[in-house]
Amino acid sequence: MSVTRVNARESATRLLSTPKDLQVAFLACLGWAEDVYIGTAWARPGWAILELAARHSRVHAVVGLSFQMTDPDALASLAAIGNDTWVSERDTPLFHSKFYLFRSRERTEAIVGSANLTNAAFLSNVECALHVKLSAQESRSWIEVWEGWRNDSTKVTAQWLASYRESWNPPTQGPLRKLADAEDLAGRGSVRNAPGIATPEILAASWPTYERILLRAAIRGTENWLADDQLGYRAALRELRQVASGPLPPAGSVEFQMIVGRKSKRTPVDHGWLGHFQGSGLAQSKLGQDAHLRRDLNALLRLLRGTSMRDDVANEQAAKRIWERVCQEHGLSHAVATRLLTLTRPERFFSVNGKSDRGVANAFDVSMSSLKSWDGYSKALRRLWSSPWFRSAPPSDPLSRELWDARVALIDALVYEHDA
Numbered sequence: 001m002s003v004t005r006v007n008a009r010e011s012a013t014r015l016l017s018t019p020k021d022l023q024v025a026f027l028a029c030l031g032w033a034e035d036v037y038i039g040t041a042w043a044r045p046g047w048a049i050l051e052l053a054a055r056h057s058r059v060h061a062v063v064g065l066s067f068q069m070t071d072p073d074a075l076a077s078l079a080a081i082g083n084d085t086w087v088s089e090r091d092t093p094l095f096h097s098k099f100y101l102f103r104s105r106e107r108t109e110a111i112v113g114s115a116n117l118t119n120a121a122f123l124s125n126v127e128c129a130l131h132v133k134l135s136a137q138e139s140r141s142w143i144e145v146w147e148g149w150r151n152d153s154t155k156v157t158a159q160w161l162a163s164y165r166e167s168w169n170p171p172t173q174g175p176l177r178k179l180a181d182a183e184d185l186a187g188r189g190s191v192r193n194a195p196g197i198a199t200p201e202i203l204a205a206s207w208p209t210y211e212r213i214l215l216r217a218a219i220r221g222t223e224n225w226l227a228d229d230q231l232g233y234r235a236a237l238r239e240l241r242q243v244a245s246g247p248l249p250p251a252g253s254v255e256f257q258m259i260v261g262r263k264s265k266r267t268p269v270d271h272g273w274l275g276h277f278q279g280s281g282l283a284q285s286k287l288g289q290d291a292h293l294r295r296d297l298n299a300l301l302r303l304l305r306g307t308s309m310r311d312d313v314a315n316e317q318a319a320k321r322i323w324e325r326v327c328q329e330h331g332l333s334h335a336v337a338t339r340l341l342t343l344t345r346p347e348r349f350f351s352v353n354g355k356s357d358r359g360v361a362n363a364f365d366v367s368m369s370s371l372k373s374w375d376g377y378s379k380a381l382r383r384l385w386s387s388p389w390f391r392s393a394p395p396s397d398p399l400s401r402e403l404w405d406a407r408v409a410l411i412d413a414l415v416y417e418h419d420a
Contacts, residue, residue: 037060063085108139194414211395233410261276390407
């Protein structure tokens, strides 16, 4: 069911009846809110808290503790965002609110209904909520309600949180355990290099959240393979995109070695990021010396480069032709096809190879074998292309823009199995 208007005033009140409705309204409000006031019966780590942490809003929260369903990690995250997090410790009356109020100097809006601050509420449950635009007078009275809850609550401090962690006794069996698993979407796919992040959060993430996840996943010791532009993904992509902007280079040239992922004496940059062919002599020979294959691929890659970034159908059709042309050659596989697609259009495609296929399969709930077929790979692409971070407007910050321009390719940072 789509968003339904239930008020005579245009867009003054909207009914949110699907997870997508709730996500869209929540993200839209976070885009402009300076302060966010939350009153919720339960809070657990997941998508909504990730989105709150990625913004510059001040977060004020009152959270209930009933049935041991509120996770201390969620309280710690909320307290770290705004240092204005409180808990309702009373059993009676039960604190059962589901209240989200967003305020700036110019406007106030609220989402009120059945959604707790959990993954299930925002990503999978059948919830019902109203998205309401408030007048200045209404805004003051609604915030007074929140302040009433706060005045009857206990502030989350480091000392209180340590005590709560020690005494927290989450349900381990029975209906409450099943409910806790459901609230967390237990059994979800895992992302190798971003502990605690999984399929639902990635596919529903906004650009600021996705960028934060990528940057955290790219940390290796003292290095960050995304933040540092002299090594890792950004350095390799900067040089590889120039080479991939024209026809396949002649075999034996420095540019050809870059395409197949070999290191070059001309530059300290490792071009093996995003899947290399260093171990496949046949792949290198075919790409470098087979005149018919090179002619066909040059024409198909030129077609892909000319396809509008906004046209999902045309991009998918062009990519399928490249995939099929590569994979009809003996000794060439999906790894070669996806490397070429990724170097040509890193904002659209990702590489699948022996070091990333397991991670991609786990992260996006597909089988490893399906990623070796066009149908499986394109299904994963369509899921990514429908995500808020893919559909977002280009950011203005230079680093963010460079990452955004390679946003699908950089999934590699989340899933690639780097050697220890």
